[in-house]
Amino acid sequence: MGDVIGREIIAFMESPAFDLAFEPAYGRAVPVAPQVERITAENPGPFTFYGTNSYIVGAASVAVIDPGPEDEAHYQALMAALSGREVTHIFVSHTHRDHSPLARRLQAATGAVTVGQGPHRPARPLRDGEINPFSESSDLSFVPDIALGDGQTLSGDGWSLTSVPTPGHTANHAAFALEGRDILFSGDHVMAWSTSIVAPPDGSMADYMASLERLIARQDRLLLPGHGGPVTQPAAFLQGLKAHRLGREQAILERIRAGDRAITGMVKAIYRDTDPKLHGAAALSVLAHIEDLVERGAIAADGPPSLAATYRLL
Numbered sequence: 001m002g003d004v005i006g007r008e009i010i011a012f013m014e015s016p017a018f019d020l021a022f023e024p025a026y027g028r029a030v031p032v033a034p035q036v037e038r039i040t041a042e043n044p045g046p047f048t049f050y051g052t053n054s055y056i057v058g059a060a061s062v063a064v065i066d067p068g069p070e071d072e073a074h075y076q077a078l079m080a081a082l083s084g085r086e087v088t089h090i091f092v093s094h095t096h097r098d099h100s101p102l103a104r105r106l107q108a109a110t111g112a113v114t115v116g117q118g119p120h121r122p123a124r125p126l127r128d129g130e131i132n133p134f135s136e137s138s139d140l141s142f143v144p145d146i147a148l149g150d151g152q153t154l155s156g157d158g159w160s161l162t163s164v165p166t167p168g169h170t171a172n173h174a175a176f177a178l179e180g181r182d183i184l185f186s187g188d189h190v191m192a193w194s195t196s197i198v199a200p201p202d203g204s205m206a207d208y209m210a211s212l213e214r215l216i217a218r219q220d221r222l223l224l225p226g227h228g229g230p231v232t233q234p235a236a237f238l239q240g241l242k243a244h245r246l247g248r249e250q251a252i253l254e255r256i257r258a259g260d261r262a263i264t265g266m267v268k269a270i271y272r273d274t275d276p277k278l279h280g281a282a283a284l285s286v287l288a289h290i291e292d293l294v295e296r297g298a299i300a301a302d303g304p305p306s307l308a309a310t311y312r313l314l
Contacts, residue, residue, distance in 0.1 A: 016195070016237065016240035016241055016243070016244050017236070017237065017240060018192065018193055018194060019192040019193060019228070019229060020193050020228075021229065022049070022050055022193065022228050022229045024040040024042070024044075024050040024051055025040065026040060026041075026042045026051070026073075026077075027039075027042075027073065027076075027077045028077070029056065029077075029081035032055075032224060032230060033181070033183060033222065033224075035057065035058055035059050035158065035159070036055060036056070036057055036178070036183070036224070037055065037056040037081065038053050038054070038055055038056075038224070039053070039054045039055075039056070039074070039077050039078060039081055040052065040053050040054075041053075041054065041068040041069055041071055041073075041074040041098070042071070042073060042074065043068075043069050043071060043074075043098055046277075046278065047197060047281075048098055048227055049191075049193050049194065049227040049228045050227070050228065051227070052066065052068040052069060052098045052099060052226060052227060053066065053224070053225065053226055053227060053228075054066050054067055054068045054074070054078060054102075055185060055224060056078075056081060056082065057156075057159050057161070057178065058085075058156055058157055058158055058159045059085075059157065059158055060085055060086065060157055061085065061086040061087075061088055061156050061157030061158075062082065062085050062086070062087055062088070062156070062157075062159075063087070063088060063089040063090070063091055063112075063154075063156055063159060063161060064078070064082075064087060064089070064090050064091070064106065064112070065091045065092075065093070065161075065176060065185050066091070066092060066093050066099045066100075066185075066187065066226055067090055067092070067099075067100070067101075067102035067103045067106045068098065068099060068101075068102045069097060069098045069099075069101055069102060070097075070101040070102055070105070071102065074102065075102060075105055075106070078102075078106065079109065082110070086110075086157075087106070087110035087111075087112040088112055088113070088156050088157075089112055089113055089114075089115050089154060089156060089161075090103050090106055090107055090110075090112045090113070090114045090115065091115045091116065091161060091176055091185075092114065092115065092116040092142065092144065093116075093173060093174055093175065093176070093185065093187030093188065093189075093226060094116075094117070094169065094170040094172055094173040094174070094187055094188065095116070095119065095120035095138060095139040095140070095142050095170065095172060096134075096137050096138060096139065096170065096188070097136075097137055097138070097139050098137075099139075099187070099188075099226060100116075100139045100142045101139050101142070103142060104141075104142075113145040113146055114142075114144045114145045114146070115144050115145070115146045115148050115154060116142070116144035116146075116147065116148065116172065116174065117144075117147065117148065117163065117165055117172045117173065117174040118143075118144065118147045118172045119140070119142060119143045119144075119172065120138045120139060120140050120142065120170070120172060121171050121172055122171060122201040122202050123167065123170075123171040123200065123201055123202060123203055123204035123207060124200065124201050124204070125201070126201055127201075127304050127306065130201070130306065132201055132202065133199065133280075133284065134199055134202055138170075138202065148163040148174070149163065150163060150164075150165050151163065151164075153179065159178065159179075160178070160179040160180070161176045161177065161178060161179070161185075162176065162177040162179055163175075163176060164176065164177050164184065164214070164215075164218070165211070166186075166187070166189040166211035166214065166215065167204065167207040167208070167211055168189060168196070168198055168203060168204060168205070168207045168208025168209070168210075168211045168212075169187075169188045169189055169196045169197060169198060169203055169208065170188075170202050170203060171202065171203075171204070171207070173187055173188065173189055173211075174187070175187055175189060175215070177218075177220070182219075182220050182221040182222065183220065183221070183222045183223075183224060184215070184218065184220040184222070184223050184224070184234075185223075185224050185225075186215070186223040186224065186225050186226070186231070187225065187226045188225070188226045188227065189208075189211060189212075189215070190212075190215065190223055190225060190231060190234075190237070190238065190241065191225040191226065191227050191228050191231075192223075192225060192228050192229050192230065192231045192237070193227065193228035193229070194227075194228075195241065195244060195245075196208070197281060197284075197285065198284075198285060198288045199281065199284035199285065199287075199288060200284065200287055200288050200291055203288055204288065204291070204292075205245070205288035205289050205291065205292040206291075206292045206295065208245075208288075209242070209245060209292075212238060212241060212242055212245075213242075215234070215238055216235070216238045216239065216242065219234075219235065220234050221234065222234070223237075245289075248270070248285070248286075248289055249289050249292075249293065251270050252266055252270070252286060252289050252290065252293070253293070253298065253299070253313070255269055255270065256299060256311055256312065256313055257313060261310040261311055261312065262308075262309075262310055262311075263283050263286050263287060263290070263307055263309075263311075264283065266286055267279050267282050267283050267286055270282075270286070283307055284307075287305065287306070287307055290305050290311060291305045294311075297314060298313070298314060299311050299312065299313055299314060300312055300313075300314050
């Protein structure tokens with residue numbers, strides 16, 4: 001009975017209320033809050049949903065958040081929406097190629113300063129023989145003019161944005177809080193349509209969970225993510241994401257308890273209803289959980305944690 005109840009709890013915990021309803025309105029600036037507009041790049045995919053959201057904050061003098069990929073149509077849409085307005089700052093939540101590359105072109109056209117947590121870096125060094133599976137997705141050339149520290153604020157004409165470091169998806173991920181509005185631009189850390197990818201060595205599950213706790217404590221009323229629509233009930237949704245991750249952790253421990261020693265077997269069981277084409281990304285997510293479990297002393301590996309290692313309970 002206890003095992004049955006445990007499985008039911010895990011199933012419940014793995015069901016955040018995701019919202020797949022979204023109209024990208026490519027090429028058009030869509031108002032999403034007073035003096036906040038969203039323009040979605042047409043770069044849809046399994047990890048980007050309908051595409052990357054860029055945000056324009058302010059009225060006559062504005063900031064742009066996550067200018068997006070190097071894409072001509074998206075650049076022209078941004079420039080059309082910005083026509084007649086001064087762009088003073090370009091904020092970048094993190095250095096993946098669907099978020100930061102267009103910052104260079106936008107800066108050249110507007111003279112705005114770029115702002116971010118810092119250049120791209122992994123959450124941990126590569127281990128012997130390890131490769132970074134997402135290295136081609138990383139924008140290694142972006143270095144912000146202003147490296148905004150934790151809690152530091154930059155202000156413009158009628159807006160102030162404060163850095164809220166949220167490592168996990170990447171080591172240099174930051175959300176940006178719109179002061180006085182209880183609005184948080186959450187990048188890829190929290191999205192209404194899906195969970196965020198946490199893939200070592202760029203990502204860290206321990207960091208992700210700590211960042212999630214930080215957002216839970218903030219009590220924002222609206223989250224505006226890097227992909228998909230807004231999170232309109234952040235308190236419940238963030239708790240659901242936390243429960244989802246804890247459920248995954250328990251599922252991994254259950255598979256090891258049942259005799260699985262390798263990540264490939266765990267993925268086949270835990271993600272049996274997921275498109276096999278996504279099992280590679282799922283394996284990296286399992287590895288992220290396993291690294292955290294090893295660090296906390298819950299399980300042991302036959303060497304450094306890796307996709308090829310074997311695992312046992314302690």
